[in-house]
Amino acid sequence: MSGTEPKATTTDIDTPKPPLGDRVRAAISSRIGEGLERDRKGLGxxxxxxxxxxxxxxxxxxxxxxxxxxxxxxxxxxxxGVSSTEKKVRKVLEMSTGVMCGVLLGELARATIGSGTWQIAVVVVTAGLLARLIDSGIVFTMQMSIQSLLVTVMPLTPSMSPGGRILDALTGVVVGILVHLLTSGDPRRGQQSAAHSLYRALEDALTQMSLAARTGDVKVASAALSQIRTTSQELVDEWRIANNAAEEIATFSPTHLRRAGDVGRLQHLLIGSDRAVRNVRVIARHEVAFLESVKGRSSHARLADALLAAHDAAVALREAVDSDGDFTDARRALRIFCSYLTPETMLRSDDGTRLGRVDHFEGVALVIQLRSLAIDLLEATGLDHRDAQRFLPSLLIAADGDTIGPRPLTREMSAVEPPATTEALELLITDRSDPDRRRG
Structure with a gap:
């Protein structure tokens, strides 16, 4: 032979699969573990x-x-039996009404046409059509159909009368409501758990986006965009369901009326947090466009630092969830985040290279969206829109030879700027290339 055969590399050798017995045991163990976890969560x-x-x-x-x-x-x-994370009052009304209507229909059918095979079909069809006519809810339709069917097929007992069945159903409804209201745990627990999950997803996305800005890697930014798109809406929905359940417990349960204020604060927190998550999806998309525009020519440490500051603010907000609504640390972290949010601060590359027109346009769009994220998070802490705006540095800066940003300030432009409330905020809204300059 004129040559030798190439040696096999590790990539040419298939990784041997574990024995069948080991795979079966692993699958069974995983299945049992998941089942035990579901049992733990549903035990209450x-x-x-x-x-x-x-x-x-x-x-x-x-x-x-x-x-x-x-x-x-x-x-x-x-x-x-309804999930403990759902709002029960509306469902209780639907179910109890469905139970009552189903029992009445079943008793009427039993008294007029008797019970038997064809009677079952008539009762179920009639119950379904009447339920749809009365209400569009699936729960109401199911309960009315099931209860009418049970009344039709179950034998009568010596002490059971049509009125007795209805009284029993009412008893069960009342007892179920009382047990639910008296034995439910802290209404904030579900809200806090949902909030933690949402903020952790937000933190992970911001960390990946910061890494993408520091390395100029578009793939990392795209992965962050894909992740936040996939998970965020489901997490927001879970928090909204937990809010509804908590509001009900804090309103009707005599043991948790004192929690109403805390429940309300966590409900308000979701409004800004939901907007913030939507904004992060847009920011991730703008970052992908920005990094594709600069084509990895340079890294942007200031942009990475800003995204890390946003990450720190999200961590502070998550920690505030468990501190009875004390957002002091969160607002301090957000103030640091806001200090980055001008184009001349964020869009200068690490080697001092200026952006071209297209790159600058993409970068400014990214900065504007980050400012919107800061407003959302500040409003989530309880500030109104005007007060939240005061945390942001000015975009209306006098132009130097080396600044990136708008033309010089005019009296008309100055009128739209939110007034600073403290010396610290005044420092944030000045041109950082000239600390001695102040707004006129």
Whole structure:
């Protein structure tokens, strides 16, 4: 042979798969682990459902004297069985109304056409059509259909009358509501958990975006954009559902009325946080466009530092979630973030290279969007829009030979600038290339 065969490299050799037994054991172990985690998270709701069904059954049995009050237990389970993170008042009304209508329809059908195979079909179709006619909710339709079916097919007991079934159903509904309101935990817990998840996703995205700015790597910025697009809306929705459930508990539960103020603050925090997450998606898109425009010619440490400052502000906001709404540290972190937010501060490359026209346009769009992010986060801390604007440095700067930004300040332009409230804020809104200059 004229040559030798090339040696096999590690990339040419397939990694051997673990034995089948090991893979089966790993799959079973993973499945069991996930199941145990679901059990842990749902233990509270499951335990409350067991207590509610037992209490409703015993109450109807001993107080009303019903021999087999199964409708009391069923109604109580239906009320408690809804996810603990959902708002229950509307669903309770739908379910209780559906239960009552279903029982009445079933009793009417049993008295007029009897019970049997074809009667079951008639009752289910009639219940479904009537439910759709009355209300568009799926919960109402299901409950009305199921309860009418149960009344039709279950045998009558000696002590059970049509009125007794309705009384049992009402008993179950009332017991379910009381058990839910009296045994629910701290209403803020679900809100805090959802807020932590959202802010961690925000922190991860800002960290990746900062790395992309420091290295000029478009792929890292694109990955951050993809990640925040994929996860953010689901996390916002989870927080909104937790807000609804917490508001209900703080409004109706006698043991948690004192939490109403804290619940309201966390509800308000979501408004600005939702806007901030939407803004970060736009910022990530602008960063991708900016880095593609400069084509990796240089890195931008100031932009990276600004994004890290935004990350620190998000961390401070997440920590404030557990501190009864004390946003002092968060506002300090946001003030530092705001100090970066002018084009002449952020868009100078590390080697001092000036941007071209197209690059500058993309960069200014990025800076403007970052300023919008700062406003959203400041408003999330409880500031109104005008006060939040006062944290931002001025965009209307007198032009030097080496500055990037607008033309000199005029009286008309000065009129639109928000007034500074403190000496510290006054320092932020001056041209940083000339600390002695102040606005006229």
């Amino acid at each position: 709701s499951i335990g409350r459902a067991g207590v509610a069904t037992a209490v409703a059954y015993l109450f109807a049995h001993f107080v009303w004297g019903h021999q087999f009050p199964f409708f009391a237990a069923i109604a109580a389970f239906v009320i408690i």
